[in-house]
Amino acid sequence: MASPSIRKTLSPLVAVALLTVPAEAQVSYTGSSGYVQVTLTGSALTAVSATLQNKSDHTSNVTINADWVPTVPQVPPTPDIPAQQTATATGAAWTADQWAGYFFYVCDSTGGEEAFLILSNTADTVTISSRFNLLDADRSIPAVTSASIRAAQTIGGLLGSGPGTPFTVADKIYLWNGTGWTTYFYVPAGPALGWHKIGSVAVVDDDAVFPGEGLFVLLAQASDIVLTFFGDVPSKAQVTTMPGPGLQFVSMRYPVDTTVGQLGFHNLPDWKRGGAGDLLYLWNGAGWTTYFYLDAIGPLLAGWRKIGSVAIVDSDPVGADTAVFTSRKGISSLAASANFHALPYPTP
Numbered sequence: 001m002a003s004p005s006i007r008k009t010l011s012p013l014v015a016v017a018l019l020t021v022p023a024e025a026q027v028s029y030t031g032s033s034g035y036v037q038v039t040l041t042g043s044a045l046t047a048v049s050a051t052l053q054n055k056s057d058h059t060s061n062v063t064i065n066a067d068w069v070p071t072v073p074q075v076p077p078t079p080d081i082p083a084q085q086t087a088t089a090t091g092a093a094w095t096a097d098q099w100a101g102y103f104f105y106v107c108d109s110t111g112g113e114e115a116f117l118i119l120s121n122t123a124d125t126v127t128i129s130s131r132f133n134l135l136d137a138d139r140s141i142p143a144v145t146s147a148s149i150r151a152a153q154t155i156g157g158l159l160g161s162g163p164g165t166p167f168t169v170a171d172k173i174y175l176w177n178g179t180g181w182t183t184y185f186y187v188p189a190g191p192a193l194g195w196h197k198i199g200s201v202a203v204v205d206d207d208a209v210f211p212g213e214g215l216f217v218l219l220a221q222a223s224d225i226v227l228t229f230f231g232d233v234p235s236k237a238q239v240t241t242m243p244g245p246g247l248q249f250v251s252m253r254y255p256v257d258t259t260v261g262q263l264g265f266h267n268l269p270d271w272k273r274g275g276a277g278d279l280l281y282l283w284n285g286a287g288w289t290t291y292f293y294l295d296a297i298g299p300l301l302a303g304w305r306k307i308g309s310v311a312i313v314d315s316d317p318v319g320a321d322t323a324v325f326t327s328r329k330g331i332s333s334l335a336a337s338a339n340f341h342a343l344p345y346p347t348p
Contacts, residue, residue: 023274036255036321040217040225049160049214049251051248052231054151054264057102062087062147064106065125068133084119085130089145092124101206105148106130107236109140112340114239115211117152131241155184156205158229158296159217162193170220176213176249212240213341235347243267243337244278244328251323253341260290260304261314263324266293266337275307281325282318288325291316294323 033136040046044140087104103115104126116128126149134141150159155175159167167186173195174181183198184207194203197255209215219225238253252258265271265280272278273295280291289306296302301311318324 011307012323018343030036033234034233034255037231038227038321040219040227040228041329042219042222042224045218047216048227050153050157050211050229051234051251051253051255051321052207052210052229052235053105053145054153054231055102056148056150056232058089058092058099058149060089060092060147062089062106063144063146063205064134064141066135066143067094068130069137082129083131084127085134086125086127087134089147090124094121094123095229095256095287096123097121099126099149099206103150103152103208103211105150105236106134106141108148108239108338109142109145110237110340112212112237112239112338113148114241114338115150117175117208117210118149125192132334138333138336139338146253150234152208153211154205155207156208159186159195159227161195166223166225166230168221172218173296174216174218175207175209176215178246178248181216183219186254207311211238212251237343238341240339240341241334241337242326242328242332242339243334244330245333246328248326248341249323250326252320254344255321257320258318259314260291260316260318262339262342262344263318265326268332269336271331274328275305276329278329279327280304281327282316283324289316 024301028298034052036052038046038048065086065088068085068270077333090252097120098122099118105113105115107113113327117132119127119129121127132139135143155173159165159173165188167188169185169187171186177186182208184204186191186195187196192201194201194205195207196202197204234254240253241249242248242299260280260282263280271293273293277292281288285292291304291306292299293304294302300310303314303317305311306313
């Protein structure tokens, strides 16, 4: 497959007023492995998504255990409320907690996979952070399914940390947390060397960046920075949990271009139709283009529209390795909000 040139330009929808500029990224892969190279523009903001995966350190069938434990009731659903569940790989001989901080990719019955953070593990059982019960009837994850363990993408792993890291204290990283931006900055020397969050002295190089998340890099320095991400091209359809109500900054999940229609958001069971319903916001270089989905009405065919128009725009392009905002109006449970991102290329 030819290596596409990706133009990425995005701006936050709410909460933080930031400026955006275009950025060029290059993608190349052969078989299952490849790289994404992104140029961060000096004195400007660049949108970045980590669509490649780290190599699999373990793959096997596992049993999802019926022991999901929420810390507090999750009605209405609140994405940042922690809960946990376990899964067992019979016959494994792991070292205690060797997978803590890794991603646990779980396959569902449709062939898609979703990543969950591993909190701890015993010789054959992992405990994962899961905001919903994986065995919920609204989710298509079998009790016995395939799973893989991969090192998590992290702030320090993606952006670098240690001697030679090109970021300064004045540069800022913004990661969407569901309601606003978490801001990171880099300390390049001394006992505090590493990435920090605003308002904290702790080094947070190991903060995980989930596959479905995008982030922004705001360079105060005038010089460009080129980042190169290496990893495996996703070989299974990717799943993103998108509950409502609320805003979500959703990664495109793959290092290739897609379209508004291929995002598949309208297939979510509780996606509200019409211009007053759930909305998709795509940055067009100067502002936000707002999309809504409309079912067939009289002579009008079903499809995506832009606010103020009846023309179907399912084929409007969405750049690879970028992200879009979605606004969901009604209540949609976490378990019932799995968005299936179909593979846009043949399996590597």
